[in-house]
Amino acid sequence: MVKVYVNDKEVEVGEGSYIIDAVIKAGYSVPTLCFFKGIYREASCRICIVELGNGRLVPACAYPVSEGLRVYTNTERVRRNRRVILELILASHKIKCQSCPRKGGFCQLLDLAREYGVEGIPVCAECPLHGNECLLVRGEPCLGPITIAGCGSPCTREGTICIGCRGPITRRDVLVEAARLYKEHKIPLEEVFSKMKLFWNNHPSLDKIYNILLETYNGGEKK
Amino acid sequence: MSYLELSERIDKVFGHLELRLSLRNGSVDAKFRVVHDMRLIEAVIEGRKVDEAPIIASRICGACSIAHFLASITAIENALGVELPDDIILLKESMNKIQVAQNNVVHLFFLALPDYYNARTLSELLSRNPDLIKVGFKLNNLCLQVVELLAGRIVNPNTYRIGGFTKKPSKDKVEKAVRILGEAEKLAREVVDHVTRLELPELVDPSPVYLVSESPIGYLSIGDYILSSTGEKFRAVDYPKYISEEVVDYSNSKVYRYNGRVFYVGSRARVLEYGERLVGLEDYVSSIVKELNNPYANIKAKALEILATIMDVKEKLDELKDRDLRLRTEYTIRSGEGVGVLEAPRGLLIHHYRVDSEGRVVYANIITPTAMNALHIEHSAMTLGKKIVEGELDVVEAKKYLSMLVRAYDPCLPCAVHVVVKQ
Numbered sequence: 001m002v003k004v005y006v007n008d009k010e011v012e013v014g015e016g017s018y019i020i021d022a023v024i025k026a027g028y029s030v031p032t033l034c035f036f037k038g039i040y041r042e043a044s045c046r047i048c049i050v051e052l053g054n055g056r057l058v059p060a061c062a063y064p065v066s067e068g069l070r071v072y073t074n075t076e077r078v079r080r081n082r083r084v085i086l087e088l089i090l091a092s093h094k095i096k097c098q099s100c101p102r103k104g105g106f107c108q109l110l111d112l113a114r115e116y117g118v119e120g121i122p123v124c125a126e127c128p129l130h131g132n133e134c135l136l137v138r139g140e141p142c143l144g145p146i147t148i149a150g151c152g153s154p155c156t157r158e159g160t161i162c163i164g165c166r167g168p169i170t171r172r173d174v175l176v177e178a179a180r181l182y183k184e185h186k187i188p189l190e191e192v193f194s195k196m197k198l199f200w201n202n203h204p205s206l207d208k209i210y211n212i213l214l215e216t217y218n219g220g221e222k223k
Numbered sequence: 224m225s226y227l228e229l230s231e232r233i234d235k236v237f238g239h240l241e242l243r244l245s246l247r248n249g250s251v252d253a254k255f256r257v258v259h260d261m262r263l264i265e266a267v268i269e270g271r272k273v274d275e276a277p278i279i280a281s282r283i284c285g286a287c288s289i290a291h292f293l294a295s296i297t298a299i300e301n302a303l304g305v306e307l308p309d310d311i312i313l314l315k316e317s318m319n320k321i322q323v324a325q326n327n328v329v330h331l332f333f334l335a336l337p338d339y340y341n342a343r344t345l346s347e348l349l350s351r352n353p354d355l356i357k358v359g360f361k362l363n364n365l366c367l368q369v370v371e372l373l374a375g376r377i378v379n380p381n382t383y384r385i386g387g388f389t390k391k392p393s394k395d396k397v398e399k400a401v402r403i404l405g406e407a408e409k410l411a412r413e414v415v416d417h418v419t420r421l422e423l424p425e426l427v428d429p430s431p432v433y434l435v436s437e438s439p440i441g442y443l444s445i446g447d448y449i450l451s452s453t454g455e456k457f458r459a460v461d462y463p464k465y466i467s468e469e470v471v472d473y474s475n476s477k478v479y480r481y482n483g484r485v486f487y488v489g490s491r492a493r494v495l496e497y498g499e500r501l502v503g504l505e506d507y508v509s510s511i512v513k514e515l516n517n518p519y520a521n522i523k524a525k526a527l528e529i530l531a532t533i534m535d536v537k538e539k540l541d542e543l544k545d546r547d548l549r550l551r552t553e554y555t556i557r558s559g560e561g562v563g564v565l566e567a568p569r570g571l572l573i574h575h576y577r578v579d580s581e582g583r584v585v586y587a588n589i590i591t592p593t594a595m596n597a598l599h600i601e602h603s604a605m606t607l608g609k610k611i612v613e614g615e616l617d618v619v620e621a622k623k624y625l626s627m628l629v630r631a632y633d634p635c636l637p638c639a640v641h642v643v644v645k646q
Contacts, residue, residue: 155381158381158382158389160381160382195275
C-alpha cells in the first residue's frame with residue numbers, strides 16, 4: 001500500500017494505482033472527459049489535471065502514485081489551467097450542438113464550460129434539450145447562436161427569441177458559424193444587429209462581433 | 224405657530240423618496256420628493272423596433288414587469304391595428320390579474336402590515352406574529368407559481384408577443400394553475416378577514432377624484448377608455464387633453480393633474496368603481512366601502528383585490544382548460560399611434576407610442592401610477608400637517624403616520640422617474 005495526501009487528507013491506495021483512484025478514495029473528484037477506467041487511459045483531453053506538491057501539473061488519470069505524494073485537486077492554478085484546456089477543446093468544437101448525438105441528453109462538456117465560466121457555448125446548446133423548435137428555421141432573428149449559455153434557455157423554451165441578456169460570445173469560430181446559420185436561414189443581419197443592441201450596446205467587443213458576422217455573411221468564409 | 228419642518232426618508236417602499244412637510248405660521252406645505260435616479264426609459268425605447276419596445280418596457284420595474292409589458296404591447300397592438308381574439312384577451316388579462324394579486328400580497332405583508340403591529344421591520348413582525356407572515360409568504364409563493372405558468376417566468380414575461388401567445392398552455396399547466404389558485408383562495412380569505420378588521424388612522428381624502436381604466440367586463444380587464452369619478456369617460460388616446468403633466472424642480476418624477484385637479488389612481492379607485500361587480504364578495508365590499516374615502520384604506524382595498532383576482536383567474540382558467548384556444552393572430556407593420564391603458568397593481572398605467580411605417584417607435588410616453596399619485600400624496604400629507612397645526616397630533620405620532628400614509632399608496636419610485644427637462 002502507498003500513502004498519498006489528497007488536498008492534505010491521507011489515503012492509502014494499492015501500488016500501481018493512479019492519482020485518480022486516490023482522489024476518488026479520498027472523497028474528492030476531478031472532471032474527466034476522455035478517461036474510461038480499464039479502457040482508455042491516454043490523457044488526451046488533459047481536463048483532469050491536478051497540482052502536485054512540487055508544483056507540477058499532471059493528468060490525474062494517467063499519473064501513477066508514489067509514497068508520500070501530495071496532490072491538490074482544486075487550486076487556483078489548476079482551475080485556471082482547466083479553463084484554458086476547456087477553451088482549447090471548444091476551439092475545435094464550434095456549434096455542433098444542433099447535430100450532436102447527445103442532443104436531448106446531457107452534455108458533460110456543456111456542464112464543465114458552465115462550471116468553469118468558459119464562454120463559447122451558445123444558448124443553442126441548451127435550447128434543443130427542452131425539445132424546442134428552432135426559431136431560426138422559422139426565420140426569426142434569435143440571438144441563441146451568439147449568446148453565452150447557462151440560462152437554461154427560458155425564452156426559446158417559451159417560443160420567444162433569445163435576446164442575448166447573458167452577453168455575447170466573442171470567439172471568432174463561433175461567430176463565423178453563427179453567421180453561416182443566419183445566412184442559411186435567410187435572416188437579415190440588420191434584424192440581428194437591432195436585437196444585439198438591446199443588451200450589448202456598450203459591450204467593448206460589439207464592433208468586432210459586427211465585423212466578423214458581416215464579413216462571413218457577405219463573403220462566405222474568409223480564406 | 225413657529226416653524227417646523229419634518230423631512231422623512233420613507234423606508235419599506237420600492238426605491239428612494241423623501242417626504243418633506245413644512246409648517247410655518249399655520250400654513251402647511253408638503254413635498255413628495257422622488258430622489259431615485261432618473262431612468263429615462265422612454266428615451267431608450269424611441270428609435271427601437273416595435274417588438275423590442277415591450278422587452279425594454281418590462282424592465283422598468285421588477286415588481287410589476289407584467290403590467291408594463293402588457294401596457295406596452297397593448298399600445299403597440301393598438302398602433303398596428305391588431306384585432307385580438309377573445310381567448311388571447313382572456314389569458315392576457317389573467318396574467319395581469321394574478322400579478323396584481325401577487326404585488327398586493329408583497330405590499331400588504333412586507334411593507335404595510337408591520338406598521339399596524341408597531342413593528343419597525345418585517346423580521347420584527349415575523350418574530351412577534353409568525354403565523355400571519357407565514358400566510359403572506361405562502362400566498363406570495365403560490366401567486367408566483369401561477370405567474371410563472373402564465374408568463375413563462377416570474378419577471379419579464381416571455382410567453383407573449385405582439386399578436387398573441389407563442390405557445391398554447393398545456394392542459395397540465397392550466398390544471399396545475401387552477402389547483403394552486405384553489406389553495407391560494409383559502410389563504411386569501413383568511414387575509415381579507417384579517418385585514419378588513421384592522422383599525423386605520425383617521426384621515427379624509429383631501430381630493431376625492433380618481434381615475435380608473437375602463438373594465439369592459441368583470442374586474443381589472445383591459446379596455447380602451449379611462450373613467451373618472453366625476454362621471455367623465457374618455458378614450459385612452461385622448462388622455463393628453465385631460466391629463467396634464469408638469470416637471471417640478473424638487474422631484475425626479477413628473478406630476479400630473481386631471482382637468483387641473485389633483486387625482487388618485489389605485490386599488491381604492493378600482494374598488495369604488497367596480498366593487499359591485501365582485502360576485503360573492505358583496506359582504507366584504509360593503510364592509511369597507513364606507514372607509515374608502517380614507518387614503519389609509521388602500522390596504523383594505525388591496526387585500527380585497529387579492530381574493531377577487533385569485534377567484535376570477537381561477538374561474539377563467541377552469542373554464543378554458545378544455546377548450547381549443549386560438550392564441551395567435553397575424554399582423555402587419557404599419558405606421559400608427561396607440562395608447563395602452565390598464566390597471567397595474569398600483570393603479571392606472573398609460574403607455575403611448577407612435578410607430579413609423581418601418582415599424583420603429585418614434586415617440587414614447589409612459590405615465591406610471593406613482594407619478595400620478597405624487598400630488599395626491601402631498602395633499603394627503605398636508606391634511607395630516609393641518610392636524611398638527613390644530614394640535615390633534617403630536618410630532619412623533621405625525622412622523623409615524625406620514626410614513627404609514629406614503630406606504631399606504633405603495634409608491635414605486637423606479638417606475639416613476641422618467642423626467643426630461645427640456646432646455
